[in-house]
Amino acid sequence: MSGLSAVRIWAVLVKEFKQLTRDRLTYAMILALPIVQLILFGYAINTEPRHLPTAVLVQEDSVLARSTLAAMTNSGFFDIERTARTPAELDALIRRGEVQFGVTIPGDFTRRVARGDRPQILVEADATDPSATGGAAAALAALPAHALAHDLKGALAQRGLSQAPFEVVVHRRYNPAAVTAYNIVPGLLGVILSMTLVMMTALSVTREAERGTMESLLATPVEPIEVMIGKLAPYVLVGLAQTVIVLTLARLLFGVPMAGGWIGLTLGVSLFIVGSLALGFLISTVARSQLQAMQMSVFYILPSILLSGFMFPFHGMPAWAQAIGQVIPVTHFLRIVRGALLKGLEAHEMWRELTALAAFVCVVTALAMARYRRTLD
Template identity: 65%
Template sequence: MLDLTRTWAVMAKELVQLTRDRLTYAMILMLPIVQLLLFGYAVNDDPRHLPTAVLAIDNGTFSRSVVRAMENSTYFDVTLMARSQAELDQAMERGEVQFGVIIPGDFSDRVVRGDSAVVLVEADASDPSATSGALAALQGLPDGALARDLTGPLANRGNGAPPFSVVTQARYNPEQISAYSVVPGLLGVILSMTLVMMTSLAMARERERGTMESLLATPVRPLEVMVGKLAPYVIVGLLQAAVILLLARTLFQVPMNGGWLALAVGLLLFIVGSLALGFLISTLAKTQLQAMQMSFFYVLPSILLSGFVFPFRGMPDWAQALGTLVPVTHFLRVVRGSLLKGVGLENAWGSLSALIVFVVVVGSLAILRYRTTLD
């Protein structure tokens, strides 16, 4: 028979124990709220207001009407009026714009003559999900963009055919294969999950077993302990990266267009930063369970806010601001830019600078926190 008195006593004991473990209690309360907010507000499969560069060789009335119609569709926001093809290409390589619109010099003349006028739209398809909705919206552009301009005698030119056509070009991923975007992105997610959790759990395990006290009794300095602990995991991270890249090429035929120096620098910075973060978590967690909980609380936003699963520019401004603070976001830009675009150090410097800040800040906090533990 079930004794309700003894059962209640056990329940009361567990409730008291739960409230004493503040980290677990906070995770139970905060995790559903964070998931609800992220999935409810930040996730968007149909991104709009995508940054667009325009190279208008013909800057006449018809050209301006086309650009204005694209902006009115809410999918395109013109953030750069390029002066040359090279400037437009560089903006796309750096990831500053998602689209490049080129209006040729004879556009207005061809529209007036009804002579197959063309607007070229180049899309950064390194993340196909970010461009599919906007490219679909372009199908209706020729019919309505010049409706107010082609009046009177111009209304009958072209025998009722659309005044111009839109030619789209998917750059960096012409076939818009999702694996070309997802598989390189997995490199950042897998390294985050394994290195952060592995390091934090290893250090927390030493504290639980009492071996940390023996290490604290030695004259080893905090920086020496940190470097000595993390160095073997750097090798592990590099081996993981090599395996993932090899499988990406052999199994999924992910193109690798160069940019190896930028990739190597970004990979090393991200591995060191992830390990330093795991070390910092281990100084805050008292048990392996707490270390795992804190690591998971970092990994979840890294997956949702980095642009790995959902288009980064499809998120609201506040979510993009939070995503910018996530190191995985910048690492994914380096990986995709290097493999799919062949981006070198000069065009990847923005993301690499963010990773350098991440390493310096987290590494410094880990050392300071370890000193506090020593005291």
């Protein structure tokens, strides 16, 4: 047995580099994945979200009320985007997740401040994600001490030195104890279904193409849609079984509340399972090997975990990251699951998310069929 040869090692090295550059998709994934990770973790992820969407119900349009809202905005945690006209409208905005906070200023706010009665301002927080509201709720503790500093004059100013002119009452809705598991465990359903269904389908179909069994299937008079339904139907049952297992364990092990909304949840789960399987089928029509199928699946799953609101607060991300997150189906699925389990939202209250998932299913299925039909041709 001869010793090491630098020439032979160099020859193998050159051959491997040529093979790598010949597989352009794998080469692109190797270069793109670290860039995507760097951008997402460096720019998009924020563990202390600011500029959270806020709605206000101002029952008294006065200088003191406006100063209080201005102080909240200047804190950097609240962006007043909506103005409610009734308590029911404010409740609906928070319930549907359109705003993170709802602020109610009572109608006798100025009069009670002048009398030294220390009126209360109610701040309702959507606490389904405790990490999204923790910093903002803490900032509210300092609000009464300085919000009206420039408005209170004379005796009112002297009184304000001894005690705050008003109080802020924070009501954490849907998760008052700030239990992290109530947010993470329901969200895991979307991540688990994405990881298993997309990757399993992509690898399964690509494996058949590598083994040559797909060629035999292509030689039959089976239509593309028939092939797709036949291959994906077993995995639909797998996805439904996973859903039942996750929800059962979420209740038994973590005590996740089951507030209701079962019709909307069932529709959301069904659409998400079908869409994930169709996406896996689409990936399999593009990938030429199981390695490529796995790489493309990971390239989809990584942003789904980071930009969907599963690990980090959605409203804490910059606008461009939120725009990308709105395109990711996991984002809408997580809102459906958390909305149904924690808030008891009905199907008609989640129509935006259900419509987004339905559009995802239609687009991905059409693309998969078009790609598969070209393969047949």
